[in-house]
Amino acid sequence: xxxxEPAIDTATPPTQDEESKIIDPPYGDITDVDVLRDALHExxxxxxxxxxxxxxxxxxxxxxxxxxxxxxxxxxxxxxxPPRYDEQGNRCPPNNWHSHFQGSAWEYDxxxxxxxxxxxxxxxxxLNWENPAVRRAAHDVMRFWLDRGADxxxxxxxxxxxxxxxxxxxxxxxxxGTEHYACGPRLHEYLxxxxxxxxxxxxxxxxxxxxxHDEKELVRAVASDRGELSMIFHFxxxxxxxxxxxxxxxxxxxxxxxxxxxxxxxxxxxxxNGWNALYLENHDQPRAVSRFVHDTPEHRxxxxxxxxxxxxxxxxxxxxxxxxxxxxxxxxxxxxxDEYKDIDCLNHWKLFKDTVxxxxxxxxxxxxxxxxxxxxxxxxxWDDSAQAGFTTASSPWMRVNDNYKDINAASQVKDPRSVYxxxxxxxxxxxxxxxxxxxxxxxxxxxxNDKIFAYKRVAGNGDAALVVCNFSTDKVVWSSGFEAxxxxxxxxxKQIGDVRAGEIxxxxxxxIALLL
Numbered sequence: 001x002x003x004x005e006p007a008i009d010t011a012t013p014p015t016q017d018e019e020s021k022i023i024d025p026p027y028g029d030i031t032d033v034d035v036l037r038d039a040l041h042e043x044x045x046x047x048x049x050x051x052x053x054x055x056x057x058x059x060x061x062x063x064x065x066x067x068x069x070x071x072x073x074x075x076x077x078x079x080x081x082p083p084r085y086d087e088q089g090n091r092c093p094p095n096n097w098h099s100h101f102q103g104s105a106w107e108y109d110x111x112x113x114x115x116x117x118x119x120x121x122x123x124x125x126x127l128n129w130e131n132p133a134v135r136r137a138a139h140d141v142m143r144f145w146l147d148r149g150a151d152x153x154x155x156x157x158x159x160x161x162x163x164x165x166x167x168x169x170x171x172x173x174x175x176x177g178t179e180h181y182a183c184g185p186r187l188h189e190y191l192x193x194x195x196x197x198x199x200x201x202x203x204x205x206x207x208x209x210x211x212x213h214d215e216k217e218l219v220r221a222v223a224s225d226r227g228e229l230s231m232i233f234h235f236x237x238x239x240x241x242x243x244x245x246x247x248x249x250x251x252x253x254x255x256x257x258x259x260x261x262x263x264x265x266x267x268x269x270x271x272x273n274g275w276n277a278l279y280l281e282n283h284d285q286p287r288a289v290s291r292f293v294h295d296t297p298e299h300r301x302x303x304x305x306x307x308x309x310x311x312x313x314x315x316x317x318x319x320x321x322x323x324x325x326x327x328x329x330x331x332x333x334x335x336x337x338d339e340y341k342d343i344d345c346l347n348h349w350k351l352f353k354d355t356v357x358x359x360x361x362x363x364x365x366x367x368x369x370x371x372x373x374x375x376x377x378x379x380x381x382w383d384d385s386a387q388a389g390f391t392t393a394s395s396p397w398m399r400v401n402d403n404y405k406d407i408n409a410a411s412q413v414k415d416p417r418s419v420y421x422x423x424x425x426x427x428x429x430x431x432x433x434x435x436x437x438x439x440x441x442x443x444x445x446x447x448x449n450d451k452i453f454a455y456k457r458v459a460g461n462g463d464a465a466l467v468v469c470n471f472s473t474d475k476v477v478w479s480s481g482f483e484a485x486x487x488x489x490x491x492x493x494k495q496i497g498d499v500r501a502g503e504i505x506x507x508x509x510x511x512i513a514l515l516l
Contacts, residue, residue: 037149046151048204053138054160055124063125070112079117079128081167083108096169097177102347105177119160119181121343129161129190142197152204152230155194159209159221162186174246175211182211188220191228199227206277206319210235215268222274231277231317236261238285241371248348248367255450255471258292266315266442266455276316280307281324286375290330292471293509299473300327302509304419305491309511310469312426313457315442320423322380326412327419330375332402337365341398342373374398383410422491429488429513435459445480452478452506456516464516470506478504486515 023029040047056063065074081094093106094115106115107122117126127134142153162184170176191207198205207229212218221228240257243249269276280288288311289295293303304327312318331339337349345368352364369375379396381404382389388404390396401407412418430437436459445454451472458464465488470476484499490512498505499514506512 033148041149046204047149048152048154048206049145049150050156051142051145051153052156053127053141054157055118055120055126058123058125066125067109067111067116070114076131077128077134078125079163080112080114081106081117082114095167095177097167097180098170098172098175100175101344102351117163119157119177126163127161129163129186130165135190135193139193139197142194146197146201146203150203152198153206155205155207155229157210158191158207158229159183159187159212159217161190174244178211183209183214183217187217188226188228191221192226195227195229198230205229205231206317207232209233219268219272219274222269224273224275231275233277233279233282233319234265236265237280241291247371248345248364250363250367255453256448258471259444259447259453262314262453262455263442263444263447270315270442276314277319278311278314278316279319279321280311281321281376282319283321283376284373286371286373287328287330288324289327290375291370294473295329299509300329301419302491302507303327305422306469306471306509306511308419308423308426309467309489309491309513310453312423312430313437313465313467313513314455315437315440315457318427318430321376323376325420325423326381326407326409328378328381328407329401329403331369331372331378333366333369335369337368339399340368340372340374341377345372345374381408383408417491422489425489426513433463433465433488433515435461436463436465440464446478449478451476454478454480456482466514466516467511468504468506468514469511470509473508475508476506478506480504482514482516484514484516488513488515 023032037047062074062077065072066078066080069075070080084092084094086092091108093104093108095106097105097117097119099105099121100119101121105117105119107118107125108115118124119126129135145153160181162181164180164184168180170179172179194205197203207221209218209221209232212234218232218234220226222231237258240253240261241251243251265276268274280292285291287295288307289300289303293306294300295303307324312320337346340346349364349368353361356364378398378401379388379390381401384405387393387396388400388408389410390400409420412420415421436457440457440459443456443458445456445466446452451474452468452470454466454468456464456466466480466482466484468478468480470478480499480502482502484496487494487496487499492507492510494512499512504512
């Protein structure tokens with residue numbers, strides 16, 4: 001979907017011709033959105049659209065106009081700066097900020113001899129939110145979709161829209177510049193403007209907010225009395241395996257680290273009138289089974305079920321990414337570099353492939369297989385037919401994961417013991433016991449255990465549940481210290497007699513949820 005072009009100074013609804021351009025033709029047209037909206041609403045499902053407000057395409061009419069000349073009316077819709085020059089007279093970017101996809105965050109444009117800011121790839125120029133016309137256009141876009149029946153938005157990197165207008169150099173060696181635009185000086189002013197529109201429509205919002213190291217900034221964005229966003233995606237869990245040199249450098253983590261991060265955000269949001277957005281996968285992250293547990297053939301199914309129980313019984317709103325509900329895994333380790341599509345991964349490889357030794361190349365390829373965004377972007381595995389039922393074409397844009405015959409939706413829907421049905425049971429129990437799992441408090445249990453992640457949820461009336469997850473591949477006998485009265489979810493079929501004595505025999509990668 002693209003932004004339609006409103007008048008610069010007045011909010012005007014798009015014409016019929018403009019509406020025809022809102023959807024890129026290969027993906028259909030605006031009537032397809034209407035069909036989707038109606039089909040969802042008939043089933044009691046909300047339509048939440050992805051909204052990108054920090055940048056546009058370089059093929060957008062706004063940017064085409066902006067780059068024509070320095071005095072074009074759209075010039076100030078983007079962030080343009082003249083070059084700097086070093087002591088040798090070489091042209092340099094305006095500052096040393098890094099792109100999130102490697103290299104400089106600035107792109108030189110010969111037409112006007114200036115650089116434009118693009119925090120991501122060169123085809124994604126950043127909008128200038130200091131310009132009131134840009135903000136009005138953003139508000140127009142929100143109203144357009146809300147008037148058309150959308151129920152809310154997932155808003156891409158929303159905390160990047162306010163930049164320090166002095167554009168100072170960064171002292172950071174990894175992702176330099178983030179300290180000057182991740183939660184910039186006017187962010188909350190802008191979010192309150194968006195929040196007022198969302199409140200007017202009683203609409204939902206979840207904002208993506210990476211690179212934030214001050215928790216107060218995040219809670220300001222979601223506190224119920226602030227009027228900004230409904231909830232946010234923070235990234236502290238997603239950085240757990242990033243090394244000192246960034247995402248594609250190796251790092252190891254212990255279960256104690258995961259416990260610390262989960263407990264921090266569970267307590268922080270609960271204690272500060274905020275709300276958690278719970279996720280372990282999305283389009284930018286590797287598969288949770290491969291990343292957090294074990295995707296080997298003997299442990300993959302149990303690990304996928306563990307993820308369901310571990311995530312969805314926490315405090316907050318769980319977000320389940322396509323394929324997570326059937327336990328899809330990372331791409332095969334045998335993938336060659338010619339199979340990756342992720343621009344972040346490919347740009348990183350270009351920086352090093354001709355300058356490092358073979359051992360380092362092997363290490364880098366291992367990190368790409370673990371962390372590339374392509375892990376989440378292989379075609380959805382619907383069944384065991386050609387191309388996993390994803391397309392009738394000879395090949396999709398990216399090849400299907402080799403394991404689609406073993407991992408696919410069709411087989412799991414028919415199998416009551418599948419990962420898919422574990423997700424169903426977990427979500428049913430979460431809804432059945434909303435006083436505990438939606439509104440209850442969170443308490444970490446047995447914090448020092450290096451194999452078991454256990455936590456308790458407690459409702460205001462004292463009702464409580466216990467969730468126990470064995471993240472190891474060992475059999476573990478765990479003493480809970482609690483008396484259980486009902487087994488809520490047990491993928492291995494445990495009954496109350498198996499746990500009533502307060503001692504639980506946990507198999508490799510096994511998880512269980514109990515009422516206390």
